[in-house]
Amino acid sequence: MRPNINYLIAGVFVALIFITIITVTAILPAMTFTPVPSEAAYKYEPGSPEAIGRMIYRREGCFYCHSQFSRYQDREMGEVVNAGDYVYETPHVLGSERTGPDLSNIGGKYPDAWHWTHHVNPRVVKPGSIMPSFSYLSDEEMTYLVAYLQTVGAKRKQPNWVTAPQEYRDRWDKVKEAVDINSSAAANAGRGIYMQNCAQCHGVEGRGNGPTSVSMQKKPANFTRPFYKSYDDATWFWRVAEGVPGTRMPRWYKSLSDESMAYVAAFVKTLPQDNEEAVTSYDDVDIPGALDENFWEIEAAKAHGHNNPLKDYAPSTFKAAGADDTATHGGAH
């Protein structure tokens, strides 16, 4: 039977399209994209504790739940990454899911003992965490894994990820001549602007729960969180003016004057920034004391070469509170 020439032509055509797509989206970028190593780039020497820890990170599938790419529009993930930070890492472990928080800047964020405790039973340091227990890792593996985590992003420093760029600082220096942002007169002037332009999203009390917020994926900022104590005046001004990329926060400089933005910032600054109960970041729910207690147990165990006592200690203690980790307990060994 002779092959049908029409099918042949169609087949070749489809194959060509396929090859073109692969070339354009995969092969060409791989060949032409050669980022310059950045200062944050970390070279994992084969066989070093950090390199082994990185392999454990891959083996355990940590990257199924954790990404390692904080972008400009990501909020509260720390310094932004760029491609040059990862030039030495093949294959990369950037991940694509954020079931857990982004880990680009985890290095140096917590002491080693915190990570140990957290890996044995995440619920000890993060109540309500859905991260699985990795208590079956040996002490060596645990040491390597923690050594790796402490390298991730530890060298990255771009301190302007959340503060106003210089351009806005200069602009603010001019505006503050006209508006005393700490005066009650300014705050009063800002209240009206706020109620008209901001309250539908950010809420009358600034808790991020205005009526429009209901339909929003990325909720409006809750100005009553302690986090906002760290904002200086120029940063408030910049945020109001430029909005937040990737969210529905408008760029107010397009409709409000510099003075009006200063007034509304003055009002926002008068909202109480001590609303501990409005927890929107996992960082706000650490149990004070839990870490210290475990820290000494681990240190003692290391010093005497015993097994990590937390393996038995943590799950049973927290079983009472409803968490049950015994399923993964000792599963692999």
Ligand code: HEC
């Ligand atoms: C099933 C998803 C899942 C897996 C798999 C997972 N995690 Fe997590 N992880 C989470 C969640 C959810 C949180 C947030 C709650 C918490 O801190 O426990 C978290 C938090 C963390 C944090 C704290 C981040 C911070 O900034 O506070 C670290 C560090 C971490 N995980 C490391 C790991 C490592 C290392 C592995 C692999 C051994 C791993 N995770 C595997 C879901 C996961």
Ligand code: HEC
């Ligand atoms: C359409 C809804 C909407 C309106 C209207 C709106 N915002 Fe926002 N705003 C948001 C969202 C969404 C975010 C992003 C929150 C985030 O990044 O977590 C945000 C963020 C902000 C931030 C940044 C907070 C931070 O974490 O840096 C400031 C400041 C702010 N808004 C002030 C205002 C002011 C002042 C007005 C009125 C002049 C206003 N917003 C009006 C939705 C809105």
